[in-house]
Amino acid sequence: xxxxxxxxxxxxxxxIGAGCELTGNIQTDHSVQIHGTVIGDVTADVxxxxxxxxxxxxxxxxxxxxxxxxxxxxxxxxxxxxxAAQMTGVLSYHTLNITGNTGLECKLSKRKDKVK
Numbered sequence: 520x521x522x523x524x525x526x527x528x529x530x531x532x533x534x535i536g537a538g539c540e541l542t543g544n545i546q547t548d549h550s551v552q553i554h555g556t557v558i559g560d561v562t563a564d565v566x567x568x569x570x571x572x573x574x575x576x577x578x579x580x581x582x583x584x585x586x587x588x589x590x591x592x593x594x595x596x597x598x599x600x601x602x603a604a605q606m607t608g609v610l611s612y613h614t615l616n617i618t619g620n621t622g623l624e625c626k627l628s629k630r631k632d633k634v635k
Contacts, residue, residue, distance in 0.1 A: 535562070536570055544576070553587070566595075570603050596634050 535541055539555035541579045550565035553572040566580040572587035583595040585604040592608040600606070602619025611628045 535572075539567075560591075566606075594630075595631075 520610045525612055530549045532552055533545060533547055534552045535555045535556040535557055540557070540558070543560045544550055544559040544561070545557065546560075546562045548564055548568065551561055551563040552567045552569065553561070553574055554569040555571075556573045556575070558575045560577040560579070561574055562579040564580065565584070566574075566608045567584040568587040568589060569573060569602045570586045573590070574588070576591045577591050578589060578593040578595070580597070583593055583598045584601070584607060585599065586601045586607045587604065589604075590608065592611070593606075594611045596612070597614040598610060598612040598616065600615070600617045600621050602609050602621060602625065605622035609626045609628055610623075611630050613630050615627065615629075617623075
């Protein structure tokens with residue numbers, strides 16, 4: 520068994536592996552990696568949706584790295600959207616980085632509130 524943390528390190532990522540489907544919400548102060556499917560809302564400091572990963576729900580995060588699919592709204596400070604990404608819903612952001620030709624079919628909304 521692999522350990523991601525030790526006694527001194529109090530943070531570990533939440534990982535939903537490929538082929539795994541989770542129905543329910545995820546809420547953490549740390550990072551979340553989605554390589555499978557989450558049907559529910561995800562709230563975290565960093566959310567990474569890998570290729571083949573999918574979230575059907577709302578995302579709230581400081582940083583979003585979207586390689587896979589997001590079906591739902593997202594409120595983030597920094598959104599990093601990569602070439603294989605697909606998204607529907609509203610993307611509300613402070614900083615937006617788009618790499619390549621993505622499958623975005625969402626409304627983009629620049630946030631006017633101050634970054635936390």
